[in-house]
Amino acid sequence: MDATEDAPSRALWLVKWLLLIPHVVVLLFLWLAFTVVGVVAFFAILITGRYPRALFDFNVGVLRWSWRVHYYGYGALGTDRYPPFTLADVPDYPAHLDVEYPERLSRGLVLIKWWLLAIPHYLIISVFVGGGIWLATRAGDADSTWGASISLLSLLVCIAALVLLFTGRYPRPLYDFILGVDRWVLRVAAYTSLMTDRYPPFRLDQGGTDPGSHPAWPTSPAPSGDPAATAPPPPVPAR
Structure with missing residues (x-):
């Protein structure tokens, strides 16, 4: 990917919600x-x-489409290249997602992994993308309350957008953490979503290439059933 050609616009993010x-x-x-x-x-x-292969491929496609939109939009602001309307992987698009098809899955785990085993991750993710920060003020009498919540991810993307607006640069440490x-x-x-029995690691793989990425991309193969999402380094401003 040519980073200069993919340099982010200072202000396009202001209208991406419409696009x-x-x-x-x-x-x-x-x-x-x-x-x-x-x-x-x-x-x-x-x-x-x-997991029936046709159903698996469809659901991976939905996750893949969602990741491209998320990366383009307010989940990362990682590119100004408009996401394609397809469930398939697009090799030259700057964001990829793949989940290796598992030949067998545990019948017992399917009963508990999507709720019980995932509880620790749900708690952490609720801070990342849920109402992690609560702001509330009282004005006038005690019955008058205004409140708003913003997730940590939204706050970081907002900061990145403002820095991009004024400087034309996406701070690399901020990008790495968001990714x-x-x-x-x-x-x-x-x-x-029952696509793998491999328990998600408790770690942030920041920036660069996901260590569990698809071998078709410039990295090492993913372990069986391990989901991988990749994106390039943050673009630099055009000169």
């Missing part, structure tokens, strides 16, 4: 289908120990 509306509409229906497919897959794994959070969330999403 993303078509994707949001499509993803709404895709995630409804994702949920239905997940339920069907649950019973298929429980009975046969296998690490996104990878953590995607690994948990793949695990709780």
Whole structure:
């Protein structure tokens, strides 16, 4: 990838919410289908120990599409290249996601991994992408309260956007941390969606290339069933 050609615009992020509306509409229906497919897959794994390949590929495609939109939009602001409308991997797009198909899955784990085993991750992710910070003020009498919540990820992306607006640069440490959070969330999403029995690691793989990436990309192969999300280093401003 040519970093200069992919240099982020200082102000495009101000209107990305508008540009993303078509994707949001499509993803709404895709995630409804994702949920239905997940339920069907649950019973298929429980009975046969296998995730039907066609259903698996569809759900990976939904995660992949969501990751591209997330990376382009307010989950990272990592690129100004508009996300393609496809479930398939796009080799020349700067963000990738893949989950290696597992030949067998545990019938017992399928009953508990998406809720019980994932509780520690849910608690951590709630800080990253949930209402991690609560701001509240009282004005006038005690019955008048205004409150708002913002996640840690949203706050960091907001800071990155403001720095980008005024300097034209995306701070590398900030980008690395945001990408690490996104990878953590995607690994948990793949695990709780029953796509792998491999328990997600408690770590931020910040910046660079995900150590569990697909061998088609410039990195080492992923372990069996391990989800991997990759993205390039942050673009530099054009000269």
